[in-house]
Amino acid sequence: MKKVITYGTFDLFHKGHLSLLQRAKALGDYLIVGVTTDHFDEARGKVNVVNSVIERIESVKNTGLADEIIVEDHEGQKIEDIKKYGIDIFTVGSDWVGTFDYLNAFCKVVYLERTPDISSTMLRESRFQIVRMGIVGTGRIAPRFLSESKYVSGVSIVAAYNPEKESGQSFSKQYGIPIYDAEYEKFLDGVDGVYIASPNETHCEYAKMALEKGKHVLCEKPIAFSRKETVELYSLAREKQVVLYEAIKTAYCPGFQQLMNVAQSGKIGRICDVEACFSRLADPDSRERTDANYGGAFLEFAAYNLLPIFKLLGTDYKEVRIDSIYGENGIDLYTKVQLIYENGMGTAKCGVGVKSEGQLVIAGTQGYILAESPWWLTRKFQIRYEDPNVVDSYEPRFQGDGLRYEISGFISKINGVDHIGYKLTEKEAEAMAEITELFMEKRRSRKNA
Numbered sequence: 001m002k003k004v005i006t007y008g009t010f011d012l013f014h015k016g017h018l019s020l021l022q023r024a025k026a027l028g029d030y031l032i033v034g035v036t037t038d039h040f041d042e043a044r045g046k047v048n049v050v051n052s053v054i055e056r057i058e059s060v061k062n063t064g065l066a067d068e069i070i071v072e073d074h075e076g077q078k079i080e081d082i083k084k085y086g087i088d089i090f091t092v093g094s095d096w097v098g099t100f101d102y103l104n105a106f107c108k109v110v111y112l113e114r115t116p117d118i119s120s121t122m123l124r125e126s127r128f129q130i131v132r133m134g135i136v137g138t139g140r141i142a143p144r145f146l147s148e149s150k151y152v153s154g155v156s157i158v159a160a161y162n163p164e165k166e167s168g169q170s171f172s173k174q175y176g177i178p179i180y181d182a183e184y185e186k187f188l189d190g191v192d193g194v195y196i197a198s199p200n201e202t203h204c205e206y207a208k209m210a211l212e213k214g215k216h217v218l219c220e221k222p223i224a225f226s227r228k229e230t231v232e233l234y235s236l237a238r239e240k241q242v243v244l245y246e247a248i249k250t251a252y253c254p255g256f257q258q259l260m261n262v263a264q265s266g267k268i269g270r271i272c273d274v275e276a277c278f279s280r281l282a283d284p285d286s287r288e289r290t291d292a293n294y295g296g297a298f299l300e301f302a303a304y305n306l307l308p309i310f311k312l313l314g315t316d317y318k319e320v321r322i323d324s325i326y327g328e329n330g331i332d333l334y335t336k337v338q339l340i341y342e343n344g345m346g347t348a349k350c351g352v353g354v355k356s357e358g359q360l361v362i363a364g365t366q367g368y369i370l371a372e373s374p375w376w377l378t379r380k381f382q383i384r385y386e387d388p389n390v391v392d393s394y395e396p397r398f399q400g401d402g403l404r405y406e407i408s409g410f411i412s413k414i415n416g417v418d419h420i421g422y423k424l425t426e427k428e429a430e431a432m433a434e435i436t437e438l439f440m441e442k443r444r445s446r447k448n449a
């Protein structure tokens, strides 16, 4: 009996998939189809699959062509499967020519001609209209946003806005963005949504104006400096039926979600303490080190550090204490936020002029999780126990610089694929704004004293 194996995502199952399975089946007597898990797809950079793994398996099953269906959830599995199932032929579409030649050492590799003019990407784009996005602010992160958005289907960057004509124009030219505007209202008319990456103090106003015009908003942190403004922005978004997302990229990284899930799985017992630190010694002439009103360590890093605390201990803290070490110019070089809960505690340490170990430690009654720097991208983490010889290591894959996950989350929410926006909830964003407000008040009153 000749055994054939093939793999795929099979999202929005189409005639290209069907034809491939028919020809794969005809290559032998027994066909095994490996359907990728969501996690594996995310790990290999396919970030906006529409159908769930159950639905995708169902589509393959409905063809009646597969004698056996398995799931593919990690790299290296293909070799394992070939050995395990005694496979004679591995086959896949011609878009992969060359990639799987290494499997020739284990079985025969056949690339089947890909069906022209049909793909899941095309279907996703026709089913969901392409979201035309505009970039507000053309500074440091804008180019990263542009290059990362290329990995997300269903989004196109069509316009840029910057009140400073010269830098905005040269940015648009350099990156081939069709429309440039120095007038915000006009700029908004040409887009479905905006990515706000302008200076911190302008976020709230730009977001508000965009929401009022019924535009989706992905806004860099902090979205606003007070709880009230944040609540207002979210309720405006709800009223206008558009999506408002705060761009805290860690929240959308697949590894970070896995870390949160592992932490809550009971493996370390009850979670008692969450300690997160993120510091980067910024250039003394940079905005972070010189802008006494809107620069400093807290505004730069607190959102990342508070995220795991809120996710694991909730937003109903009992007490909060914020302490800073200030530079001569009044910016906070280092800020520590301590949150006390009924049954736990959290610490967030942020630095732009003080360096410390950038790690996330989650302490529980049975053990602890250690995610080393850069934990905010979460490429790896470990569970450690009393017995130092027992260590569980995790290495979630991570592509690019993480922005693609955030962009994809935003687009999925617009398309109604992610209904709840659980990766960063409104409640969490509001709790962050509450702490931000306290911090800003403290810094202001110190300045005035």
Ligand code: C2G
Binding pocket: 007, 008, 009, 010, 011, 016, 017, 020, 036, 072, 091, 092, 093, 094, 095, 096, 113, 114, 115, 116, 117, 118, 119, 120
């Ligand atoms: N396919 C095809 N014609 C198309 C589209 C897809 O023949 N017009 C084939 C692909 O080449 C692949 C299969 O259908 O063999 C499934 O395609 P996808 O769902 O896009 O999965 P893919 O990302 O190609 O995964 O481990 C997974 C494998 O590497 C393949």
